[in-house]
Amino acid sequence: MVRRAMIIGLDSAVPELIKKFAEEGVLPNIKRLMDEGVYGEGFATHPTLTGTNWTTIASGTWPGTQGASCMWTHFEGEPLNRVHSSFLSTTSRCERLWETGEKVGKKSILMKYPCTVPPTIKNGIQVEGSGAPWYGLDPFEISPSMCFSNYPLPRARHVELKAASGWSNVPRSYSKPLETAVELRSKSVESKVTYNVLVIDSEGKGYDRVVISRSKDANQAVANLSVGEWSSWLKEEFEAKIPLYPKYREDDKIVYEDAPVKRYTGTFRFKLIELTPDAGRFKLYQSQIFPTTGFTWPESIAKELIDNVGPFQEHIGPNPNFCNWIDDETFLEELEYQAWWLGKASSYLLSHYEWDLFFLQWHGPNHAQHAFWGGIDPISPWYDEKNASKYWSYFRRFYGAADKMVGDIVKHADEETLVVVLSDHGHIPYVYxxxxxxxxxxxxxxxxxxxxxxxxxxxxxxxxxxxxxxxxxxxxxxxxxxxxxxxxxxxxxxxxxxxxxxxxxxxxxxxxxxxxxxxxxxxxxxxxxxxxxxxxxxxxxxxxxxxxxxxxxxxxxxxxxxGAISVTDDAGLGQRAGPLPPNTSIHGSSIPSSRLGLGSIRVPLIMRGPGIKKGYVMRNHFWLVDIAPTVAYILNMPPPANCEGSIILEALSQKP
Ligand SMILES: [Zn+2]
CATH class of the missing domain: 3.30.1360 (Gyrase A; domain 2)
Known part of the structure; x- marks a missing residue:
């Protein structure tokens, strides 16, 4: 039988928490893999950043060799303040496992694996693959998420509520209905869609619902929401330039590659976050508007996944939470949706298409840990014992969501499939x-x-x-x-x-x-x-x-x-509600062997499959450069051309 491999990346998953939650029963799928395979802890490359290390994992190269040596990388000879995004495949210059695989006839599926756009695969399947964690910088989005509020919030769009007029089929309202309009705008060109929002008092206890409609006919409404409710997924047409790849950045200015303006269908949903009975405070959230085409290769895969799984949302970062647009619950719901979608979409592709190598990265744990670490770690300046159980429940939710996703994927692993679950770096609290x-x-x-x-x-x-x-x-x-x-x-x-x-x-x-x-x-x-x-x-x-x-x-x-704002994007400068500042844990300039409080920068590794020991905990540390050569060895294929790592011998039960 032909051997295959699945590399499942949980961005910034921390060894200490993987072990704790596996013991607690929060991670049944990951625990099973640990019991049936090996568990080890190792070191990321320095800087302990996302783009650099996912490229290291796939190529077996050190940052100096891969050439994507930071979040944004300076190219020698250019102005010193000019840098290139390491989330573009064009910034690195190393061969990665799927390219090596294609040379020997192996087919890969890349599911949102970072630093892989523009795509280089020729025979496989790729879904998105930027991985850039910054708000508003996804190359495929029509618009980042947005908040419409009638009081000041960082970067939100201000709207006024006024007496409603010209509406038909207005639902019963005990107070005089109010209205506003919200504009959904394409970020790359002047293209917008306007929704009318009618605010009503449905029970005579004050304003409590909104009706959202393109026209001013409430019978045509696409949503009728009370506080805390999501609309269903909606679709609208926008003009946009996609993909919008950054050519380079100079200081805070990003220059983009041009792209033709085309019409795209975008999917998104609304959630009513806040509406006070006197309508003094109104806050409506619009999720990222993501196109239904243009983000998969082959092109037809996008429609198949949307039809069979649901709309894709790439950015589920904490910025809306940092800017007090959304509460913690909404942030967690977006995280859970994305993990669910990735698990189901992966499952669909793994069962419908031929594959030898599968790669996935989920960024959720990284976003959530930056946001919430200070709530669980007693060493954090923002730790408060009385809030700790609430924040621990958040951690169990997003680690649990990761585990369910892993479960959806590994059910497609047979006895000849090597399963690798790992992270690209850990997290430690920001303290000093x-x-x-x-x-x-x-x-x-x-x-x-x-x-x-x-x-x-x-x-x-x-x-x-x-x-x-x-x-x-x-x-x-x-x-x-x-x-x-x-x-x-x-x-x-x-x-x-x-x-x-x-x-x-x-x-x-x-x-x-x-x-x-x-x-x-x-x-x-x-x-x-x-x-x-x-x-x-x-x-x-x-x-x-x-x-x-x-x-x-x-x-x-x-x-x-x-808040460690300088390690995230500038929207982190918001007015986050609650006890925690925008960013409470760190990595990147933290060194690969750092440990502090409940965290560490070290990475967990779980491997199960042919040639791998069973129920074994590794004594030695590995480096992330060792993953690609180990996978290549188990699959009996050559390692990537520039590979510098070694085979993790301690994990092997026998010569495969
Ligand atoms: Zn990362």
């Missing part, structure tokens, strides 16, 4: 504060800013010797290599040394150094960082600290920032 790396470099005379003609603060390249790029790279502004280079090649070593000593001088209020290590690129080969896509100095943060590159007026070298 931020090393203000930009400020420290400015104070050391290595980095300079000036005001441009519009008054905006911009880098003064004529006085800048060192430029930091999120999350771990600092570049020397080198003459002859960088467009605005001022550092002579003979000064290069001195500037590198100066950057390193500047980093090590940073202290928190208790006198501790927040930097775990800082290395010259020439010395960082041991952690896979080398070559033309890596900073001249690389660093990692001690557990519980973050790095903040943005300069502040005070030029202080250390700040306590409420």
């Amino acid at each position: 504060g931020a090393a203000m790396i930009g400020n420290a470099l400015i104070k050391a005379g290595l980095l300079a800013y000036k005001r441009d003609s519009s008054g905006k603060l911009v880098v003064d390249w004529s006085k800048t010797k060192a430029y930091p790029i999120n999350s771990i790279h600092i570049y020397v502004n080198l003459k002859g290599r960088d467009p605005d280079g001022i550092v002579e090649p003979e000064e290069y070593e001195d500037v590198c040394n100066e950057i390193i000593s500047t980093l090590y001088k940073i202290r928190d209020p208790k006198g501790r150094c927040p930097i775990a290590f800082a290395l010259k690129k020439s010395e960082a080969r041991m952690i896979g960082l080398y070559g033309d896509r890596v900073g001249d100095v690389v660093y990692g943060m001690a557990a519980g600290y973050i790095a903040c590159l943005e300069p502040t007026e005070d030029l202080e070298e250390f700040h306590f920032i409420r």
